[in-house]
Amino acid sequence: MLRTIAQIKEKLEDKKAVVWTVEELKVQVAEKGVSQVAKEVDVVTTGTFEPMESSGAMINLGHTDPPINIRQCWLDGVPAYTGLGAVDLYLGATAIPDYRSSGEANELEARLGMNHKERSGGHIIQDLIAGKQIQLKAMGQVSDCYPRASFQTTLTRDTINQFYLYNPRNVYQNFIVGVNAGERILYTYLGPLHPRLGNAVYSCPGAISPLFNDPLLELIGIGTPVFLGGGIGYIAAEGTQHFPKQRRLANQTPIGPAATLTLVGDAKTMDPRWVRGCYFKNYGPSLMMGVGIPLPMLSEEAVAYCAIKDEDIVAPIVDFSIPRRVRPTFGLVNYAQLKSGKIKIEGETVRTAPLASIPRSREIATLLKEQILAGTFPIAEPIAPLPKDRAFLPQDRWGSQFALD
Known part of the structure; x- marks a missing residue:
């Protein structure tokens, strides 16, 4: 271990800590290598601004x-x-x-x-x-x-009296790419998917997304402070549908939806720029949430994980025209291809678009960096680790459909 969180906190108090956004770290690693960068950087900031519909507010009147x-x-x-x-x-x-x-x-x-x-x-x-x-x-x-x-x-x-967000499932560690090989437009939680592979929509902002950069959940845990909706929130627990046992690449990043977080924070300190109600046509409502997570660089391994690029991480292309829990896929695609604006599916060029705001995700990482350096955002030890052994349990084994009179 190169440093501890206690040592990082001491350096922050003495105004000697080095804090970079995760994109800055990736550039530095490309120029200097992992070992040299690991000696220099103390904290790396990440961010995402994307739909997180499993969210809500506790209110006491x-x-x-x-x-x-x-x-x-x-x-x-x-x-x-x-x-x-x-x-x-x-x-x-x-x-x-x-x-x-x-x-x-x-x-x-x-x-x-x-x-x-x-x-x-x-x-x-x-x-x-x-x-x-x-x-x-x-x-x-x-x-x-x-x-x-x-x-x-x-x-x-x-x-x-009290008004705080209690969000049972935020910050998916990867997600899917939605397409539609059918003959009519489909209205989904990814937005409209046009027929005959007319478009492809992805949700995660890729290599700047928080949990891609801590793939094994070794740097964060229960009690970790996070940027939540413009205020300070905390990881309260694993999120619903937390699935860290998802299959992974050699770099330990998951090939589909994996870990999730339950986040809590005082909504009275938040900013509506980072908490925005939204509506998907003919599907329903969701909530755009801004979340940023600081990652303490405790080892060379932590720096190496944060050095991943968009071409190093993949997501499955899922066909929504088949109305089943397990839908067919057209294989995997990396985020560099997704962000290029077009991908190839069975020889056909398909245009792509993100649901996440990549500029706002970057802005969150930058804001978080500034707050940490100014001493207005805390760095703290987790009080407990997040579980790494959760399996995904579907319900179709236990019940059947029924008709309403």
Whole structure:
């Protein structure tokens, strides 16, 4: 080991630490080699800005007088989960509007200037972070402790107690490339896929993405601070669908979806530039999240992993025209080819496009570097490692389809 996190923290306090973005490191390695760079750099910053629909916000409203035990709740017509404490809510990023009348929908459309069908929990989260007003309507379960039956008010970020993001699955370590070999356009979580291999869409920003640069999860763990939505968040646990046992190349990068993270952070400190509700036509809502992770360069091996380039990492080309959990693929393609704007599939040229914003991903890595050097972003030891032995368990072995009357 070249250095410890404690030594890095000491160098940061003395203003002697060297912090590079991951792209800067890759350039330095190409010029000087891994061994020399490992002697120089202390921290490498990574970033991504991409759809992360398994996200949401925990909100505590504070008690009313008389008190209410909320059992149904709507924020600008979008339902929040209420099966918690009396005034605790969880607002999922993909929650969709549940207006009780067309008049209410029309009123909100006029106020918000957007189609109510395209507004989601992600947009509510974005607006609260931005300090905007949100209309709350709540129905209560009446009891001796909570005699109030209903409640209506206007909320802002500053009029609620706690408002933090609790995101069960963020920052996929690689993902897929979506294509459509069928005869009609398909509307998917990757956006529209045009028929007869009309386009190919990928989600991950490639070699600058956080977990590609720590493929074996040796530099981060539970408790690691991260740039989350413009504020400081933390890795709380493995993410849902965490699958570190995915097949890997010789450089240890996975060939498809692998590790994921559960991230938590105070939304009152975030910036709506980095937390944005979005809508995919004829599919549904999602949330664009900005996440950056600092990686301490503790060894030559850590530097070597961060030196990977887009041509060194691959993703599977998946055909969405087959409506099954396991879809056929057209093999693997590297990210350099994807970022070139076109790939070859069975001899045909197919145009490509990213869902992730690569310029914003770079901007996050740069912002994180600046914050670390300024002493406004902490570097810390994980309190526990992330699991590396999780398998993926599908449900089709356990049940069957049923018909609704």
